[in-house]
Structures are given as structure tokens and as C-alpha cells.
Amino acid sequence: VEMAGGRPGAGAGDKYAGITAKRTISPGQGAVLEAQAWGPHVLVYLTQFGGVHAWDLRVKQDVWGLPCKASQGLAEHLVLEPLPGGAPAAHPGFGACGWGGGGHWLLTGTSRGCVTLWDVRFQLPANSWQHPQRCSISAMAPALAPASWLGLRPDTFAAPPAAGSRGATVDEWCASGG
Structure with a gap:
């Protein structure tokens, strides 16, 4: 975003000159639903119809x-x-899933309650789980504490209660056993 006139935070005199597009995706992919940096050179983004993509900023594709x-x-x-x-995303205690190394896997969550674990090295889904009530996955985030602190096995993922569900349960999936 470019700013014209005044200094940042100066008040009513601030005007924004516009936004410069760095990348335009194909209209057939739909809207970009989420984007995250994966290290200093890769932007991973999720589109409405095109799935998950990794854009390397060095080669611009x-x-x-x-x-x-x-x-x-x-x-x-x-x-x-x-x-x-x-x-930027590194935190002590991450890597609790036991695969280590970094940059080898990602998870997607869907409107029908499916969580898919992807092996990015081979660009294949490793496993998928579905919420028993097929509730939409409304948010996902890595745990900020080691699995042992949370009372979880090292290969377990946890999800918050589904919207509209009764009780305060946390759903969890075991990555190795399903």
C-alpha cells in the first residue's frame, strides 16, 4: 500500500494512493481464502476452486x-x-508431530469437517479424517506447547469444539493410527 500526503498516523490528511498487484491468479481458481508465508521465499495460498499452491517469490511462479x-x-x-x-512460524515445542525437519507437511480443513494431512515432498494426501458430525472446520492452528505438556501423543492433532456442538469437547486425531 502506498501512502500519499502526510506522515503515517497524522490523521485526516492521510490518503492512500493504491495497491500494487504483485501476482494475479487465474479467475478459474476463485478467491484466495488463506495465505501464509512458509519461510522467507515461499507463500502458500489456498484458493476457492484450485486447492493449495506454493508460490516461490524468487522465481515468481x-x-x-x-x-x-x-x-x-x-x-x-x-x-x-x-x-x-x-x-517466522518457528516456536520451541513445534515439531510435536514427530516428523521433524520442517516444510514437509501441511493440513487443510474443509467446510464438511475433513482434515487432510498432505505430504508436500510427494504432493500427496497422507491421511484424512472427518468430524463425526461433519461440522465445518472453522479454524486451525498449531499447538504452541509440546505435545507432552498437553497430554497428547507426539502424533496427535487436536481441534476445538465444533460450532453449535453441545459440551466443551476437543476433537483429536492420531496421525499414525487414524
């Missing part, structure tokens, strides 16, 4: 794409495996 199944619902949310070291 998509480097891979993961087509989401329409039968599982509209993929609306992403969780990316944290990268090691100083990556």
Missing part, C-alpha cells in the same frame, strides 16, 4: 499445487509445518 477433493468440501483453512531455525 507456483512451484507446486495440491488439488483438494470437492467431495470433502471447500478447503478453507491451512496449518503449515513449522520450519526449523529462525523461520
Whole structure:
């Protein structure tokens, strides 16, 4: 966003000159529903009809794409495996899923309650789970504490209660056993 006139935060005299587009996706992919940085050079984004894509900022093009199944619902949310070291998403205690290394997997959550674990190295879905009531996945986030602190096995993912569900339960999925 470019700013014209005044200084930032100066008040009524501030005007924005516009936004410069750095990338336009194909209209057939629909709207971008979510975008996250995966390290300093890759932007992972989720589109309405085109699935998950990784745009490498160095070469200014998509480097891979993961087509989401329409039968599982509209993929609306992403969780990316944290990268090691100083990556923006890195946090002590991440890597609780036991695969380690960083940048090898991601999760998508859909409008029909499906969570899919993708192996990005082979660009294949490794496993999928569906909420028993097929409730929409309204949000996903990595846990900020080690799995042992949360009382979970190292290969377990947890989800908050579904909207409209009775009780305050947390759903969890075991990545290795299903």
C-alpha cells in the first residue's frame, strides 16, 4: 500500500494512493481464502476452486499445487509445518508431530469437517479424517506447547469444539493410527 500526503498516523490528511498487484491468479481458481508465508521465499495460498499452491517469490511462479477433493468440501483453512531455525512460524515445542525437519507437511480443513494431512515432498494426501458430525472446520492452528505438556501423543492433532456442538469437547486425531 502506498501512502500519499502526510506522515503515517497524522490523521485526516492521510490518503492512500493504491495497491500494487504483485501476482494475479487465474479467475478459474476463485478467491484466495488463506495465505501464509512458509519461510522467507515461499507463500502458500489456498484458493476457492484450485486447492493449495506454493508460490516461490524468487522465481515468481507456483512451484507446486495440491488439488483438494470437492467431495470433502471447500478447503478453507491451512496449518503449515513449522520450519526449523529462525523461520517466522518457528516456536520451541513445534515439531510435536514427530516428523521433524520442517516444510514437509501441511493440513487443510474443509467446510464438511475433513482434515487432510498432505505430504508436500510427494504432493500427496497422507491421511484424512472427518468430524463425526461433519461440522465445518472453522479454524486451525498449531499447538504452541509440546505435545507432552498437553497430554497428547507426539502424533496427535487436536481441534476445538465444533460450532453449535453441545459440551466443551476437543476433537483429536492420531496421525499414525487414524
